[in-house]
Amino acid sequence: xxxxxxxxxxxxxxxxxxxxxxxGLGCMNLSHVYHPLPSEADAEALLRGALExxxxxxxxxxxxxxxxxxxxxxxxxxxxRDSFTLASKCGMTITDGKRVIDxxxxxxxxxxxxxxxxxxxxxxxxxxxxxVDPQVPIEESVGALADLVRDGLVREIGLSEVSATTIRxxxxxxxxxAVQNEYSLWTRNPELGSLAACAELGIALVAFSPLARGVLxxxxxxxxxxxxxxxxxxxPRFQGVxxxxxxxxxxxxxxxxxxxxxxxxxxxxxxxxAQGDHIIAIPGTRSVExxxxxxxxxxxxxxxxxxxxxxxxxxxHTVAGPRYGPAAAADIxxxxxxxxx
Numbered sequence: 001x002x003x004x005x006x007x008x009x010x011x012x013x014x015x016x017x018x019x020x021x022x023x024g025l026g027c028m029n030l031s032h033v034y035h036p037l038p039s040e041a042d043a044e045a046l047l048r049g050a051l052e053x054x055x056x057x058x059x060x061x062x063x064x065x066x067x068x069x070x071x072x073x074x075x076x077x078x079x080x081r082d083s084f085t086l087a088s089k090c091g092m093t094i095t096d097g098k099r100v101i102d103x104x105x106x107x108x109x110x111x112x113x114x115x116x117x118x119x120x121x122x123x124x125x126x127x128x129x130x131x132v133d134p135q136v137p138i139e140e141s142v143g144a145l146a147d148l149v150r151d152g153l154v155r156e157i158g159l160s161e162v163s164a165t166t167i168r169x170x171x172x173x174x175x176x177x178a179v180q181n182e183y184s185l186w187t188r189n190p191e192l193g194s195l196a197a198c199a200e201l202g203i204a205l206v207a208f209s210p211l212a213r214g215v216l217x218x219x220x221x222x223x224x225x226x227x228x229x230x231x232x233x234x235x236p237r238f239q240g241v242x243x244x245x246x247x248x249x250x251x252x253x254x255x256x257x258x259x260x261x262x263x264x265x266x267x268x269x270x271x272x273x274a275q276g277d278h279i280i281a282i283p284g285t286r287s288v289e290x291x292x293x294x295x296x297x298x299x300x301x302x303x304x305x306x307x308x309x310x311x312x313x314x315x316x317h318t319v320a321g322p323r324y325g326p327a328a329a330a331d332i333x334x335x336x337x338x339x340x341x
Contacts, residue, residue, distance in 0.1 A: 011298065013280050015057075015126055015204050016156035016177025020085050022273050022298040024057030025050050025291065026208055026284035027073055031065030033231035034214075038286050040072070047076040049288035051083070053295060059180075059206070059282050060119075061089035061130055062111050063099070070118035078120035087178075087206075088115050089130035089160060091141065101331060103133030105144035112148050128158040128180055132333045138166055139173050146174035158206070161332040164193030167203065176203045181334055183207035183279070185216065185253070185268055185314040186237070186246070187323055192335035199278050207272055210281040213238075215250055216268040217290075234328070236321035245320040253313050260306045262297075265290070269297035271310050 012019040028034075030043040038046070050058070058077060060069045070088060077084065090111035091103045108129070115124060127148060129141050138159075148154040156177035159170055167179055179198050183190045183205065190205060198205045213232055214221045223230075223238055232238040237246055250264075257267035269281050283294045316337045322329070329336070 013204065013277065014202075015085065015206075015280070016175070018085050018125060018156060018177070020057040020280065021054070021295075022280060023269060023295050024059060024085075024206075024280060024282045025055050026282040027058055027060045027069055028064045029284040029286065031069035031072060032063070033229075034284075035227040035230040042286065043072055044076050046286055046288060046291070047073065050291055051077070051080055053288070053292055055291070055295070056084045057087065057280070057282070058084055059087045059208075061092070061128075062115055063089065063092045063094060063130060066094035067114070067118060070115055074119040074121070081121055085125045086119065086121060087126040087128065087158075088119065088124055089128040089180075090115070091128075091133060092130035101131045101133050103129055103131070103136040103138075103141035103144075105140065105147070108141065108144040109148070112153055116153060123152065124154050126156045126158055126177055127154040128160045128178070130160050131331055132159070132162060132166060138170050142170045142173040149174070158203075160208075161334050162194065163333050163335050164197035166333050167194060167197045167201070171201050171203070176201070178204040178206045178280075180206040180208055180282075182209045182323070183272060183275075184210045184212050185271060185310060186212045186319045188316045189323070189334050189336060191316075192337070194334065195276065195279075199276055202278075204278050204280050205276065206280045206282055208282055210269055210272050210283050211265055211294075212268070215246065216253070217265050218254070218263070220247060220250065234325055235323070236325060237319065237323070239321065242321035249314055249318055253310060256306060256309050256313065260302050262300050262302070263293055265294055266297040266300050267302070267306075267310055269294060270300040270302055271307050273298060274302075274307055 013022050060073045090108050092101050145157040158178035160180040181190050254264045257264045285291050
């Protein structure tokens with residue numbers, strides 16, 4: 001059952017010294033990797049609709065659309081800057097059409113200064129290191145982020161796709177407000193360490209892809225109809241027999257949601273939020289109605305038995321295929337489950 005309309009009373013969760021609703025908006029899919037991309041008009045309408053629904057936490061990055069997403073967010077949302085928390089990321093950009101990971105202090109400073117211009121703001125509320133640069137000690141990258149805080153350009157800092165070990169090393173240099181890792185019913189990697197480390201240190205775990213890149217919805221991606229540029233073509237869980245097995249599992253999960261009186265996306269987000277009061281979900285969508293549905297998940301009241309059943313159906317043992325292919329997996333620092341075989 002759902003209590004309320006999802007617009008108020010959904011509880012506040014901490015991001016360092018900031019507070020936001022339990023469900024925010026990830027803006028990546030308005031400009032990046034999920035194809036076909038929406039038109040500028042549709043992307044702008046989604047952001048305006050999010051504001052009208054009371055979204056108070058928007059997440060973007062320098063990487064997304066090679067800067068186009070920050071430009072979009074800045075253009076549409078800057079007139080309302082006082083009404084929301086703004087998060088962006090550095091350390092991974094696109095240069096000459098190629099993704100570049102650079103966590104050096106010079107790159108972090110330059111990316112932040114460009115982000116401030118693109119986002120049309122004097123300060124970024126939460127600024128993440130998007131990926132750990134293996135060529136730069138994490139302490140050095142975090143020191144550069146701390147300098148941005150000292151200079152008043154950033155309020156809080158965080159890391160993305162990192163392990164518990166890295167979290168502890170970074171937090172010792174400067175307090176982290178958030179760690180943004182992928183977490184959902186079908187991606188349980190934070191349960192290997194980062195989730196507990198964040199709880200212990202008072203850090204928010206901001207979960208990206210809480211709906212499994214569109215799979216935990218009534219209309220999961222049809223890979224045959226997606227352009228070749230779509231990121232999911234490269235992901236093992238979306239390929240061949242593995243994807244068919246995953247869709248069969250998700251169909252059973254949808255029955256659990258229906259029996260509980262909520263939608264599948266609401267079950268997935270409600271399950272996620274129930275794993276700890278330091279967890280914040282940032283689903284992405286191109287539909288205002290889907291966003292309304294996602295926000296209402298924070299108001300869903302489900303039994304422990306329903307959550308347990310959902311977790312039993314879809315978890316690290318029942319999902320087919322690894323999260324990333326070898327090349328992408330090499331760029332992340334998060335703990336990984338051993339591959340079956």
